[in-house]
Amino acid sequence: MEKLTKEALEEFDLPGRAVLRSKNMIALGLISWTFNRDLKDTENWINEKFKNLPEVAKANIKALKTGYNFGITVEAFHHTYKVDKASLPAGEYTNINGNIGLSWGLIAGAKKANLELFYGSYPITPASDILHELSKHKNFNVLTFQAEDEIAAAAAAVGASFTGKLAVTGTSGPGLALKSETISLALSAELPLVVVNVQRGGPSTGLPTKPEQSDLMFAMYGRHGEAPLPVIAAKSPSHAFYAAFEATRIALKYMTPVILLSDNYVATGSEPWKLPEIESLNELGTNLTTKYNTEEGFLPFFRDFQTNARPWAIPGTPGLEHRIGGLEKEDGTGNVSYDTDNHQYMTDMRAWKIENIANDIDQLELNGDISSDTLVVGWGSTYGGITQAVNRLNSKGIKVASTHFTHVNPFPDNTGEILSRFKNIIIPELNTGQLSKLLRARFLVDAIGINKVEGLPFTAQELEEKIEGLIKSFSSVSTSVPTMEPVIEEVVEEVVAEEEPAVEEVLEEVVAEEEPDVEEVGIPEHLILRSAEARAKALGIPVEQVLEEMSGNKPAIEEPVAEVVEEPVADETSTEEKEEVLGEAQDSVVERVTERVTERVTERIIEKVDENVAEKKELLADNESQTDEVETSEKEEVKTDE
Amino acid sequence: MSKIPLSYKRTDFASDQEVKWCPGCGDYTILASVQNFMTELGIRKENIVFVSGIGCAARFPYYMNTYGLHSIHGRAPAVATGVSASNPDLSVWVVSGDGDALSIGGNHLIHALRRNVNMKILMFNNQIYGLTKGQYSPTSEEGKKTKSSPFGSVELPLNPMSLALGAEASFVARSIDMDRDLTAEVLRAASEHEGSAYVEIYQNCNVFNDKAFEQLTSKEGKIANRINLRHGEKVIFGAEDENAVTIRDGEAVIVKRSEIDDSEIYVHDITKDNPSIAFSLSRLSHGPYGPTPVGIFRQVERDTYNDEVREQIDSSIEQKGEGELDKLIRSLGTWDVS
Ligand SMILES: Cc1ncc(C[n+]2csc(CCOP(=O)(O)OP(=O)(O)O)c2C)c(N)n1
Numbered sequence: 001m002e003k004l005t006k007e008a009l010e011e012f013d014l015p016g017r018a019v020l021r022s023k024n025m026i027a028l029g030l031i032s033w034t035f036n037r038d039l040k041d042t043e044n045w046i047n048e049k050f051k052n053l054p055e056v057a058k059a060n061i062k063a064l065k066t067g068y069n070f071g072i073t074v075e076a077f078h079h080t081y082k083v084d085k086a087s088l089p090a091g092e093y094t095n096i097n098g099n100i101g102l103s104w105g106l107i108a109g110a111k112k113a114n115l116e117l118f119y120g121s122y123p124i125t126p127a128s129d130i131l132h133e134l135s136k137h138k139n140f141n142v143l144t145f146q147a148e149d150e151i152a153a154a155a156a157a158v159g160a161s162f163t164g165k166l167a168v169t170g171t172s173g174p175g176l177a178l179k180s181e182t183i184s185l186a187l188s189a190e191l192p193l194v195v196v197n198v199q200r201g202g203p204s205t206g207l208p209t210k211p212e213q214s215d216l217m218f219a220m221y222g223r224h225g226e227a228p229l230p231v232i233a234a235k236s237p238s239h240a241f242y243a244a245f246e247a248t249r250i251a252l253k254y255m256t257p258v259i260l261l262s263d264n265y266v267a268t269g270s271e272p273w274k275l276p277e278i279e280s281l282n283e284l285g286t287n288l289t290t291k292y293n294t295e296e297g298f299l300p301f302f303r304d305f306q307t308n309a310r311p312w313a314i315p316g317t318p319g320l321e322h323r324i325g326g327l328e329k330e331d332g333t334g335n336v337s338y339d340t341d342n343h344q345y346m347t348d349m350r351a352w353k354i355e356n357i358a359n360d361i362d363q364l365e366l367n368g369d370i371s372s373d374t375l376v377v378g379w380g381s382t383y384g385g386i387t388q389a390v391n392r393l394n395s396k397g398i399k400v401a402s403t404h405f406t407h408v409n410p411f412p413d414n415t416g417e418i419l420s421r422f423k424n425i426i427i428p429e430l431n432t433g434q435l436s437k438l439l440r441a442r443f444l445v446d447a448i449g450i451n452k453v454e455g456l457p458f459t460a461q462e463l464e465e466k467i468e469g470l471i472k473s474f475s476s477v478s479t480s481v482p483t484m485e486p487v488i489e490e491v492v493e494e495v496v497a498e499e500e501p502a503v504e505e506v507l508e509e510v511v512a513e514e515e516p517d518v519e520e521v522g523i524p525e526h527l528i529l530r531s532a533e534a535r536a537k538a539l540g541i542p543v544e545q546v547l548e549e550m551s552g553n554k555p556a557i558e559e560p561v562a563e564v565v566e567e568p569v570a571d572e573t574s575t576e577e578k579e580e581v582l583g584e585a586q587d588s589v590v591e592r593v594t595e596r597v598t599e600r601v602t603e604r605i606i607e608k609v610d611e612n613v614a615e616k617k618e619l620l621a622d623n624e625s626q627t628d629e630v631e632t633s634e635k636e637e638v639k640t641d642e
Numbered sequence: 643m644s645k646i647p648l649s650y651k652r653t654d655f656a657s658d659q660e661v662k663w664c665p666g667c668g669d670y671t672i673l674a675s676v677q678n679f680m681t682e683l684g685i686r687k688e689n690i691v692f693v694s695g696i697g698c699a700a701r702f703p704y705y706m707n708t709y710g711l712h713s714i715h716g717r718a719p720a721v722a723t724g725v726s727a728s729n730p731d732l733s734v735w736v737v738s739g740d741g742d743a744l745s746i747g748g749n750h751l752i753h754a755l756r757r758n759v760n761m762k763i764l765m766f767n768n769q770i771y772g773l774t775k776g777q778y779s780p781t782s783e784e785g786k787k788t789k790s791s792p793f794g795s796v797e798l799p800l801n802p803m804s805l806a807l808g809a810e811a812s813f814v815a816r817s818i819d820m821d822r823d824l825t826a827e828v829l830r831a832a833s834e835h836e837g838s839a840y841v842e843i844y845q846n847c848n849v850f851n852d853k854a855f856e857q858l859t860s861k862e863g864k865i866a867n868r869i870n871l872r873h874g875e876k877v878i879f880g881a882e883d884e885n886a887v888t889i890r891d892g893e894a895v896i897v898k899r900s901e902i903d904d905s906e907i908y909v910h911d912i913t914k915d916n917p918s919i920a921f922s923l924s925r926l927s928h929g930p931y932g933p934t935p936v937g938i939f940r941q942v943e944r945d946t947y948n949d950e951v952r953e954q955i956d957s958s959i960e961q962k963g964e965g966e967l968d969k970l971i972r973s974l975g976t977w978d979v980s
């Protein structure tokens with residue numbers, strides 16, 4: 001290639017070293033030929049780059065063309081490839097990686113909340129580029145603080161948050177460990193804070209430049225004490241923008257630290273991003289206040305009634321001077337309190353505040369064939385791989401659906417319902433099964449993991465094969481059935497007869513289920529009472545009045561059972577509408593009953609068939625195993641001798 | 643920040659919280675001194691923020707009727723950096739103990755001082771871990787017997803003044819809880835100083851380390867051992883001013899005044915750019931034993947972190963204009979798909 005370069009550039013008056021530097025252009029030309037790429041864009045780019053050195057530009061273009069022509073002449077490879085333009089929806093695009101997307105999302109969040117952005121960080125791969133990116137954009141009122149360590153980075157962010165900034169601290173695995181105590185402080189003091197964790201291979205220094213999703217449990221539980229907080233995960237480079245914006249929204253609205261998870265694959269990978277209309281991004285509300293919130297004055301822990309967030313009064317605001325910290329606080333006043341009841345209440349309230357976010361976030365959506373028995377569930381950077389794999393399987397005629405979590409804590413309200421629609425749940429993760437554990441614990445689903453920690457993302461093909469394999473294994477019983485046809489028929493009859501009385505039973509069951517669970521729908525009762533008492537005391541009004549006020553605002557709290565069905569009827573609904581509503585409710589009951597009965601019958605059939613098959617096999621096996629056993633015991637003896 | 647005459651009383655700075663230090667604790671005296679001083683500070687109380695870590699001393703913000711943030715052990719200088727950098731119009735005060743500031747939080751302390759962040763750091767040094775009931779601290783003397791060192795500590799203590807000077811602190815001073823006048827004087831200078839000011843206050847923990855500072859606080863000790871550092875004045879001390887400090891081979895040494903000519907007496911200069919003499923003064927004692935300098939060791943002008951950070955933001959806005967999101971998301975080039 002050196003020779004080729006020298007020959008190509010003979011005509012130019014360039015020193016030897018400069019000539020050889022154009023070797024890369026020969027290579028680029030050759031590659032462009034291999035992939036059937038037009039050279040025009042590259043030529044334009046060279047001309048732009050060497051605007052002030054036209055001679056150099058010419059030489060580079062010559063080298064580029066030489067490489068291309070070399071490919072044509074000698075047919076260096078037997079195949080060339082043509083990569084077609086990706087088919088993207090119409091619009092304006094930019095190419096973006098996850099770290100930049102995330103940084104811009106934070107800037108957008110600050111701007112839409114009308115706040116200045118404070119970013120505290122200590123350099124660490126692969127999160128450093130967020131610090132680099134944000135430090136460029138000071139004209140957006142961005143203040144970046146390169147701290148002496150991750151503790152200081154988080155602590156300074158807490159200070160900035162106390163002072164009324166959109167405070168963010170960013171790091172990767174080992175740094176998140178150092179920030180843990182400070183995140184607990186923000187959580188206890190109920191200050192908004194976005195904590196970015198760009199995951200990499202762990203534990204310890206691990207694989208700093210490789211993707212892994214192994215900090216999910218750490219994000220969920222990596223704090224001392226009862227310390228729940230929202231966890232959000234970016235699923236692609238461009239989604240990192242929206243995930244950061246969402247993390248900002250939640251932190252500010254609920255006065256809480258939020259952990260925003262990215263990983264090396266999202267952070268450093270790039271993709272075309274269809275630019276959003278900036279106007280279409282919502283303005284973000286805050287809890288900033290300059291006024292007394294009770295008759296007696298300002299109570300820093302007097303909560304908002306809907307969100308349970310406390311007010312955000314910042315230094316510089318006259319009359320609202322107050323002291324907060326990490327010691328347990330009395331609800332309302334925020335004064336240090338060692339009262340045992342209060343601690344129970346505050347612990348429950350902090351947990352409830354986060355749990356309550358579940359109905360203020362995007363609900364889970366299904367992709368693929370939703371009539372299937374199998375759901376593939378993902379979170380974070382596996383999004384692309386999973387979606388592609390599922391779509392490919394669907395186009396091969398294999399039934400499978402997928403869904404993806406952006407919000408990992410709290411899970412969206414419809415999570416349980418979605419999971420319950422499928423018999424088989426498959427969870428691919430770049431860890432040893434962390435989301436699987438969370439979903440199993442919370443929803444008692446028998447999730448099956450596809451897990452790896454090889455420092456590499458899943459490829460769509462890899463997932464396609466594994467998912468297909470699992471689906472086959474799920475249906476292996478029914479594939480072995482044909483030889484048993486007569487048995488099945490018999491069994492079906494038997495079971496249907498047996499199950500008939502069960503229909504009634506199921507009906508009852510389903511009706512009971514239609515009545516929503518109080519714990520899930522509304523705020524726990526003891527929290528209502530306590531917060532009503534606090535409110536009554538602060539406002540100097542009777543508790544009953546507060547309760548009334550509260551139930552007016554949150555109708556589902558007091559008597560959710562009756563209200564779910566009756567509520568729409570209660571207002572000025574016409575009889576027709578009434579009937580429609582009732583009809584709908586009935587329809588849904590009938591549907592569920594049918595579903596349930598079918599399910600039960602099917603289950604029983606499979607069970608019975610299995611039993612029959614197993615019996616048969618046992619008989620067969622009994623005969624064979626006798627010889628087997630002899631062999632094995634001989635082998636074992638040999639082993640013991642060794 | 644502009645100072646205005648305000649008619650505050652000391653009680654305006656007392657919060658409604660019951661003060662819970664042990665009776666007789668030196669922290670009470672310091673609290674009174676600080677509350678008193680706040681009335682003359684000339685800053686509205688909504689613009690004052692007290693930040694602390696954890697420890698007996700760190701309870702301080704709860705008792706001040708200003709904004710307050712009681713954070714976590716050792717991290718107050720870092721938290722205060724966020725507060726101060728975020729809003730340069732605030733008067734930011736850090737209250738910390740010897741364990742909080744010099745042990746778990748040593749890293750944050752030196753970096754806050756190095757950066758010259760606008761904050762006043764009051765380090766209550768009682769040479770013991772008070773809150774955790776009496777273990778030796780990084781300023782406890784060698785041989786100190788405590789619960790965690792029943793055979794005596796084998797560790798060399800830190801010299802808090804030397805440490806700060808080594809960390810490029812632009813303001814370094816020492817006071818004593820009992821000496822309210824000195825404390826007020828030092829606080830005044832600290833509050834007027836642009837950048838980080840570091841003030842060590844010897845504080846008696848009468849429960850776990852009583853009389854640690856006796857050599858400087860007893861009737862005789864006070865007179866015999868305090869070396870009062872005053873800018874522009876000759877450094878002399880003793881009941882009859884019979885002792886002096888002079889500089890020999892670049893080092894501060896204590897001499898009998900009778901042994902030298904008065905012109906050889908060191909005239910204290912807090913503004914010297916080179917911290918060597920201040921450092922040397924800090925080495926006259928290693929702990930509150932024997933002749934020990936108190937007052938301001940060093941006060942030099944240096945750009946503050948706050949100003950420089952603001953300056954970069956302002957000039958960036960001036961050059962590029964207020965950032966616009968529409969432009970930002972197009973800044974890497976775009977293309978159209980039709
Ligand atoms: C991370 C952490 N480690 C340990 C402690 C326990 N702790 C609280 S205060 C303290 C030492 C306090 O000593 P000092 O800073 O000198 O303050 P003093 O009580 O003497 O005023 C310790 C070890 C803690 N709160 N947090």
Ligand code: SF4
Nearest residue numbers: 663664667698772847
């Ligand atoms: S333990 Fe010591 S420092 Fe703490 S309050 Fe009591 S006397 Fe003061």
Ligand SMILES: [Mg+2]
Nearest residue numbers: 739740770772
């Ligand atoms: Mg102490």
